[in-house]
Amino acid sequence: MRALGERLGVEAMSLYNHVAGRAGLEAEIVALLWGEAERSLEDGADWRDSLRSLARCLRALATDHPRAFPLLLGASAFAGPMLRVLGPGLDVLLDAGFGQDRAAQTVNAVVSYAAGYGAMEISCFAAVRAREAGADQFALELARLLPPDAPPELVRVARCTCGVDPSDQFEFGLEALLAGLEPACNTHRPAA
Numbered sequence: 001m002r003a004l005g006e007r008l009g010v011e012a013m014s015l016y017n018h019v020a021g022r023a024g025l026e027a028e029i030v031a032l033l034w035g036e037a038e039r040s041l042e043d044g045a046d047w048r049d050s051l052r053s054l055a056r057c058l059r060a061l062a063t064d065h066p067r068a069f070p071l072l073l074g075a076s077a078f079a080g081p082m083l084r085v086l087g088p089g090l091d092v093l094l095d096a097g098f099g100q101d102r103a104a105q106t107v108n109a110v111v112s113y114a115a116g117y118g119a120m121e122i123s124c125f126a127a128v129r130a131r132e133a134g135a136d137q138f139a140l141e142l143a144r145l146l147p148p149d150a151p152p153e154l155v156r157v158a159r160c161t162c163g164v165d166p167s168d169q170f171e172f173g174l175e176a177l178l179a180g181l182e183p184a185c186n187t188h189r190p191a192a
Contacts, residue, residue, distance in 0.1 A: 030074075037054060047095075055174050066122045069119070086108075090107055093107060
């Protein structure tokens with residue numbers, strides 16, 4: 001709280017007039033981020049477009065707020081703010097003819113994919129930035145990230161997987177996921 005107070009140009013103690021300590025501040029950040037995700041759901045849009053919009057927003061929250069995003073993945077984030085996002089997501093799917101269980105599985109799958117991809121992208125920021133800087137910088141960053149005794153096969157896999165444009169990869173995965181969630185797709189059968 002002291003560091004935040006210094007950054008805002010106020011006394012740390014004055015912050016306690018607005019938030020209940022660090023936990024209160026984190027809860028407010030979580031509410032703001034989930035609020036942004038809630039606003040991303042498009043009313044009246046096709047269920048695929050609504051879920052695409054939500055997934056893209058979650059990924060953007062990760063890349064735009066890499067230090068705050070992990071708060072969304074914490075146990076306390078499952079409270080009201082997250083449920084206010086899941087509710088409209090469920091409603092979009094129910095309006096599209098999904099049953100209650102399948103709608104819940106679908107919205108959970110999309111939110112989990114987007115949040116997981118965002119978390120993974122945050123952990124790979126250095127490699128992503130290096131890739132954008134050029135081949136030489138990318139090779140240097142991979143060398144720094146990999147163990148010194150990494151076998152050539154591991155280096156090859158790292159080059160292939162980390163060398164993919166993250167936006168293209170996200171969209172590829174999102175479209176594959178949505179295709180598998182189509183009502184006519186066989187992915188909706190319960191496991192035997």
